[in-house]
Amino acid sequence: MEQKDILEKFKNAIVDLDLEKALDSTKEALNNGVAPYEIMDTMRSASNLVGQKFESCEYFISELIIAGTIMKSASDLLKPHMSGDKTRYRGKVIIGSAPGDMHDIGKNLVVVSLMGAGFEVVDLGIDVPADKFVQAVKDETPNIIGISALTSTTMMRIGEVIEALKSSSIRDKIKVILGGAPLTDEFAKKVGADACAKDVINGIKICEEWLSE
Numbered sequence: 001m002e003q004k005d006i007l008e009k010f011k012n013a014i015v016d017l018d019l020e021k022a023l024d025s026t027k028e029a030l031n032n033g034v035a036p037y038e039i040m041d042t043m044r045s046a047s048n049l050v051g052q053k054f055e056s057c058e059y060f061i062s063e064l065i066i067a068g069t070i071m072k073s074a075s076d077l078l079k080p081h082m083s084g085d086k087t088r089y090r091g092k093v094i095i096g097s098a099p100g101d102m103h104d105i106g107k108n109l110v111v112v113s114l115m116g117a118g119f120e121v122v123d124l125g126i127d128v129p130a131d132k133f134v135q136a137v138k139d140e141t142p143n144i145i146g147i148s149a150l151t152s153t154t155m156m157r158i159g160e161v162i163e164a165l166k167s168s169s170i171r172d173k174i175k176v177i178l179g180g181a182p183l184t185d186e187f188a189k190k191v192g193a194d195a196c197a198k199d200v201i202n203g204i205k206i207c208e209e210w211l212s213e
Contacts, residue, residue: 096124
């Protein structure tokens with residue numbers, strides 16, 4: 001089978017939510033000499049198609065979670081074959097839950113979806129203190145920081161993170177996007193963030209737009 005046919009099979013497996021076929025296709029592509037970054041590019045195309053199905057209400061959150069899991073598993077297979085100079089990431093995103101917030105289901109979905117869309121992602125986990133966000137920015141030099149919160153209490157602590165970024169003179173070097181059920185565009189503006197994502201697909205589009213500017 002030609003490389004383009006293997007990649008097409010891989011893409012269709014993701015869109016069809018077929019984990020076994022997606023992983024088999026990943027291995028087949030590697031065994032046939034397909035460069036890992038080409039497989040990542042195909043995963044990005046599949047991610048876009050899954051996003052379109054979500055926006056047209058053909059797919060829902062449950063399907064996004066399945067697709068995200070498939071893309072994460074395929075990425076894990078690719079990582080040992082990827083060297084930094086050949087990996088064509090769109091950009092780097094640091095992501096974590098706000099200080100005090102112990103929720104990670106939504107955040108984890110964003111992580112795997114961003115990876116599928118071609119981003120390098122550094123996941124700081126849950127209940128991330130402001131100084132840990134600051135240190136991660138200094139260590140990783142990301143393009144974007146994503147902060148999630150799922151309660152009205154913890155969302156108020158997002159401001160701590162942004163103020164810490166300002167105090168460290170690094171706020172202007174990055175974009176900050178927020179996500180979580182209680183968050184709004186108005187709140188994002190109030191605390192000094194650049195945007196608030198209404199859902200996973202919207203968040204990925206915002207990140208893609210920032211990096212194309």
